[in-house]
Amino acid sequence: MGRVFTDEACIEVRDLTMAYGSFVIQRDLTFTVKRGDIFIIMGGSGCGKSTLLRNMVGLRAPAGGHVLYGGVSFWDLGPDEKKAIMRRFGILYQSGALWSSMTLAENVALPLGEYTRLGQAEIRELVSFKLALVGLAGFEDFYPSQISGGMCKRAGIARAIALDPDILFFDEPSAGLDPISARRLDELIVELRDSLGATVVVVTHELPSIFAIGNNSVFLDAETGTMLAVGDPKKLLAESRDPKIRSFLTRGQS
Amino acid sequence: MDISFERAADHTVLIRLGGNWNISGGLASTDEFERGLQTEPLPAQILFDAGKLGDWDSSLLAFLAKLTNLCAQKSIPVVRQGLPEGVIRLLELAAAVPEKKDAHKDRQKSRFLTEVGEDVLFAGRSVGEMLAFIGEASLAFCKVIRGKARFRRSDLFLLIQECGVQALPIVSLISLLVGLILAFVGAIQLKMFGAQIYVADLVGIAMAREMGAMMTAIVMAGRTGAAFAAQLGTMEVNEEIDALKTLGISPMEFLVMPRMVALVLMLPLLCLYSNFMGILGGGLVGVGLLDISPIHYFQETKAALSLMQFVPGLIKAVVFGVMVALSGCLRGMQCKRSASAVGEAATSAVVTAIVAIIVSDAILTVIFDRIGI
Known part of the structure; x- marks a missing residue:
């Protein structure tokens, strides 16, 4: 089985707002995960990465906006249709x-x-x-x-x-692992994407993983409460002028 | 831990630090320095001399940090040069990220009426949650009856074992003692009329109609209800319940139903067993203290207890089983994501179960009285 790279949009997130009660964590999140991507959701601690994941996998309804799977808005569906979509997910919890x-x-x-x-x-x-x-x-x-x-x-x-599954979600896969296990896990993730032809969404803030496996990403910022950039993390490192992104991707060294 | 303050003619204050600073000796007070700040004119700048300083740890740092803050409030420059290099670096590190002013929790006391209002809203919400849970559980139970619910048979058998057989020792002990106590209380009163033999009636009827079911249910609330809440709460903390949900498996069917079915099946059986243990306990008192012959006691009990006398107790046991299982599972599923929340869930499960048992017992007793069973 070879790599399945097409430009087909697999997951689309549109104008998503997440909130706990009246406290808004993130607003106006809009990005697209293409089929075969290893998509990284990154950002500092407490910026709402895991909450975004919970919104995407159907565990927590967003305060506003849409999550689309194959063009269908997940949260507008009935319980049975939701279940049918969720059956295509594989999720690794923290x-x-x-x-x-x-x-x-x-x-x-x-x-x-x-x-x-x-x-x-x-x-x-x-x-x-x-x-x-x-x-x-x-x-x-x-x-x-x-x-x-x-x-x-x-x-x-x-x-x-x-x-x-068609889509694999990983919540902080390498948290709490030693560097070698973490690297093996990264290799496993890439292998699974290549061999199963799955789309992978990874929540992480481990820089080595981000650069090693990610080919697309969204950067969430806790302070402004929205996303600051979308794109290949390597390109973001090379091209982004935003001081927050630069500082995150270089461990605060520039 | 020696501190001395010297004020020069140009209002420069030199602070001499000496001796060993150890946190086990307590923190140095800045009171003297603060009093010094009250007097005009203010010091022009603060200098340090740490020539005689021995070992130091955070007690010195805390003292200096407080001093620096005091000076910053009055905008007095502090010259750190005289301090050891390690101290300077640590103080700089502590000052590297400025204090987040709004991060301190608002300690302001809310007003009485606001609090009452919030509590009422909270109570309303929790009643709503409870009703929703009972509704969902009822739907799931219908599925169980139609044989469509999805749970593992092996889980059910394990739970039946856990809340049936394994509860026997404690139920035996408690029931035997309750029977004993009832017999003692009755014996004192009945002896006055020379009617000791009616102790057998009293114990038999009380155990069969009331105490058997109630005591078993309370034991099970403490033993099994709390365990259910703790198990489900830990599963919630560990994201295991999320993992079920995202697989499309209803936690209500998979986790709550086997627990409920196991308790509803086992509680009546335990209750029946408890009735006999209670009667046995009463018999011990009757035979041992009241000089009633075992056969006589048995005959009297048999005459007093028709099979119908057991019906109210058994109906109650079923209802109590539902109550204990529901409150254990409800509190477990409501558990927040921390270790202390699991403890709270277990406590709250027992409290809820016992309240539910007593209230439903009162209601059932009145109903049985009305319909005459």
Whole structure:
């Protein structure tokens, strides 16, 4: 399977406003994620990156504006249509969010059991394969509490890709990982995009990841409460004149 | 920790710092310096001499930072040159990011009426949330009955084990003691009329109609209701509930329903068991203290308790099961995202459950009285 690069818009965010009660976190967010992109949502701590992600995956309704999937406004749909779109997502949560009462195999098997007609043995086989993909072969019968944080994240990815999703969302994938694990995770993300042909949206503020894997990005700013730039992070570093973006992308050195 | 202030003729103040500054010795007071600032004319500038300074830690830094702030308010220049280099660098670091004035929490007390109003709005919202939760739970329960709800059978069996078998020891103990207490209280009164034998009636009827169900429900509220709230709360903190939602799996069906079904099935059984344990406890008192023969006590109990006497208790047990499960799950699902919120959820689940148990018990007792069962 080769790279699937087309210009087709996969996710469009239009004039999105996010607020907690009357406190507006971000307003007027407008950007487009193309099919096959690894799209980075970046910005300092507390600028609303994770909240934006929650708006995009359907966990939290925005205060205003639209999130469009294939031209359809997600938040205007009925519950069943929403579910149909959400089935195309694979999400890795910040903490991994594995169901702690289930083994890794059961965690990965749950979405397969819910949405496919596969038998027990077939599911077991697929689960082993998905766990092997993320480097966790042989850990089927471990509980999340028995493995390390980095392994939990990878198991979370195995669960996220269980149903071969069209769009993968990653919330701070490398937070809390050592540099080598973080780099392996980056490589895994790129590999998944290339081989599954998925579109990837990553929330992160880890500069090495941003430059290594991102080919498009949006920069959120907490102070002005809106986005300051959209584009390839490498280009932003080379061309942007905005002092906030420059300072973020160079660790405050220029 | 030695400080001395010297004022020169040109109103320059020289502060001599000496000795060891250690945080375990407490912080140095700036009172003397502040008093010095009251007297006119103000110092022209502040100099330091740290020649005799020994070891120092944050106690020195805190003192200097406060002093610098005081001087800044009166716009007196502070010359840091005389201080050790490390101190200068740390003070500069502390001053590098200016204080965010609006970041301090507004400690202003809101007015009484505002607070009352806000509390009323909050209470209204939480009643709304509770009703919405009960509504959703009812819909999900209909799905369970039609066999369409999606949850793992293995979860259900684990929960049944957890809130059935594993609750037996504590239910035994509590019920036995409640039966014992009831018998004691009754015995003292009935002995006055020479009617000790009616202790058997009293204990039997009280356990079967009322105390069995109520005590079991309260034990389960503390034991299982709190556990439900803590489990679901931790899942919320850990984003596990989000992970279910984004997979299109309803947490109501997947998490709440097995818990509710398990409790509703197990509570009546536990209640029945508790009734027998209570009667046994009463029997111990009757036989041991009142000299009633075991057979006589058994006969009397049997005569007093028709099977109908157990019906109100069992109906109550089912209702209490719903109450305990609902309040545990409601508080768990409402949990905010922090460790302390999980504790609050567990506490609040027990309180809600016990209030719900007592209130519904009162209502049911009146209804049973009206319809005569």
